[in-house]
Amino acid sequence: MIKVANLYKNFGKLEVLKNISAEIHKGDIVAIIGPSGSGKSTFLRCLNRLEEPTAGHIYVKGADLMAPGTDINKIREKVGMVFQHFNLFPHKTVLENLTLSPMKLKGYSQVDANKKAMALLDKVGLREKADAYPNQLSGGQKQRIAIARALAMEPEVMLFDEPTSALDPEMIKEVLDVMRGLAKEGMTMLIVTHEMGFARSVANRLFFMDRGDILEDTTPAELFDNPKHERTKEFLEKVLNK
Amino acid sequence: MKYLASIINYIFELQIRFVEYLGLLKDIFLGGNRYMYIINGLAFSIGTTLLAGLIGVILGIFIALMELSHFYPLKNKKGWEKFNPISSLAFAYVDLIRGTPAVVQLMILANLIFVGALRDTPILVIAGLSFGINSGAYVAEIIRAGIEGLDKGQMEAARALGMPYGVAMKEIIIPQAVKKILPALVSEFITLLKETSIVGFIGGVDLLRSANIITSQTYRGVEPLLAVGLIYLILTAVFTKFMRGIEKGLKVSD
Numbered sequence: 001m002i003k004v005a006n007l008y009k010n011f012g013k014l015e016v017l018k019n020i021s022a023e024i025h026k027g028d029i030v031a032i033i034g035p036s037g038s039g040k041s042t043f044l045r046c047l048n049r050l051e052e053p054t055a056g057h058i059y060v061k062g063a064d065l066m067a068p069g070t071d072i073n074k075i076r077e078k079v080g081m082v083f084q085h086f087n088l089f090p091h092k093t094v095l096e097n098l099t100l101s102p103m104k105l106k107g108y109s110q111v112d113a114n115k116k117a118m119a120l121l122d123k124v125g126l127r128e129k130a131d132a133y134p135n136q137l138s139g140g141q142k143q144r145i146a147i148a149r150a151l152a153m154e155p156e157v158m159l160f161d162e163p164t165s166a167l168d169p170e171m172i173k174e175v176l177d178v179m180r181g182l183a184k185e186g187m188t189m190l191i192v193t194h195e196m197g198f199a200r201s202v203a204n205r206l207f208f209m210d211r212g213d214i215l216e217d218t219t220p221a222e223l224f225d226n227p228k229h230e231r232t233k234e235f236l237e238k239v240l241n242k
Numbered sequence: 243m244k245y246l247a248s249i250i251n252y253i254f255e256l257q258i259r260f261v262e263y264l265g266l267l268k269d270i271f272l273g274g275n276r277y278m279y280i281i282n283g284l285a286f287s288i289g290t291t292l293l294a295g296l297i298g299v300i301l302g303i304f305i306a307l308m309e310l311s312h313f314y315p316l317k318n319k320k321g322w323e324k325f326n327p328i329s330s331l332a333f334a335y336v337d338l339i340r341g342t343p344a345v346v347q348l349m350i351l352a353n354l355i356f357v358g359a360l361r362d363t364p365i366l367v368i369a370g371l372s373f374g375i376n377s378g379a380y381v382a383e384i385i386r387a388g389i390e391g392l393d394k395g396q397m398e399a400a401r402a403l404g405m406p407y408g409v410a411m412k413e414i415i416i417p418q419a420v421k422k423i424l425p426a427l428v429s430e431f432i433t434l435l436k437e438t439s440i441v442g443f444i445g446g447v448d449l450l451r452s453a454n455i456i457t458s459q460t461y462r463g464v465e466p467l468l469a470v471g472l473i474y475l476i477l478t479a480v481f482t483k484f485m486r487g488i489e490k491g492l493k494v495s496d
Binding site for chain 2: 048050073074076077079080081083085087088089090091100101104105146149150153
């Protein structure tokens with residue numbers, strides 16, 4: 001599904017990603033954990049080229065993201081993204097947030113787009129909010145809408161960039177439940193997260209990143225119970241309060 | 243009793259003075275159809291402002307888009323990666339226009355550029371062009387600030403959904419920016435209206451100049467000035483009220 005080969009990313013003199021290679025298969029649910037500043041978000045944002053990689057190659061379904069002839073917009077349609085701060089469009093209603101791109105980019109009619117959007121709102125449990133504006137929603141509701149908006153483009157991969165980090169604790173579960181549902185349906189997902197319990201129970205692979213490198217790429221059980229790297233151990237001790 | 247009589251006397255006198263003064267006002271503005279100077283001046287001021295406003299907004303949009311452009315022709319050359327000739331040009335324009343007085347720009351345009359074959363260009367056109375060029379710089383900065391002030395996540399979310407830059411601008415960025423920009427744009431337009439009063443420097447007969455003409459004919463300095471001041475105030479008040487109504491309409495989603 002996604003193949004990353006020798007990816008580098010520098011911000012000026014700062015090397016954020018150093019020679020990262022990885023392969024994500026269809027149906028994989030990859031949780032990416034690691035200390036802040038380790039390059040997790042940057043790595044995720046390179047996968048749809050919101051960040052321009054400095055060197056290396058990224059292939060999404062065989063298409064080279066870095067090749068000059070590649071239409072990045074077509075690839076982004078297949079790669080949904082959910083942000084920490086939701087980034088809903090505040091001047092549009094919830095329904096319009098969901099229907100805008102399918103109509104503009106995929107040629108959906110208003111009727112078809114609405115039907116699809118309502119089905120997605122059902123899925124995230126917010127059908128009654130269709131005509132609300134984003135600022136009338138709680139954080140958890142906003143994030144569920146943001147997930148529905150990404151799904152409206154019928155992506156084959158979903159990228160989650162710390163989807164619960166900006167939420168009040170009591171709203172985290174409703175968002176994680178929606179993500180859990182997606183995982184059950186077989187969606188390919190990459191999730192940058194600090195929710196260790198969620199990572200452990202939902203992901204089938206875990207990346208531990210530190211200082212711009214993927215130090216461990218293994219199963220959650222293996223990583224939590226039997227971490228290989230000293231730095232992984234240190235990190236887990238800190239976050240799990242062991 | 244004595245007091246009351248003198249108070250009544252005083253009021254009576256005031257009344258006479260007032261009627262006298264009304265006669266004087268009538269003579270100042272209606273005698274010799276002098277009010278026509280004011281009406282013509284008003285038409286000139288409004289015409290210049292509209293023309294300048296139109297040029298200013300169109301120019302401002304172009305300059306703002308130039309400032310915001312991502313055009314790096316030398317990005318492979320060391321030391322020149324960040325060189326963007328289009329935005330550099332736009333910023334130079336803004337610096338030049340904002341750094342010199344409008345009256346200097348107006349006089350340069352009228353006395354150094356619109357000469358020779360262009361000598362017969364109507365003053366309204368010269369003034370509209372000059373104020374438009376001037377206003378364009380300020381409008382550009384207003385638009386740029388409005389767009390840059392938006393949350394970066396908005397553009398990212400739009401692009402991540404697969405929208406090309408143009409679609410994202412049109413559907414997501416510009417509708418939000420317009421709302422933020424509008425109050426500042428209204429201020430700019432009001433400034434523009436008042437600023438056209440320097441057009442007398444190149445011989446244009448606007449509102450202010452019409453007051454001067456009436457003064458020179460009637461030897462009354464205060465009343466004509468107060469009259470045009472009041473007209474400026476009414477114009478801006480009506481315009482402000484109108485634009486506040488529009489702003490309110492745009493605020494539905496906030």
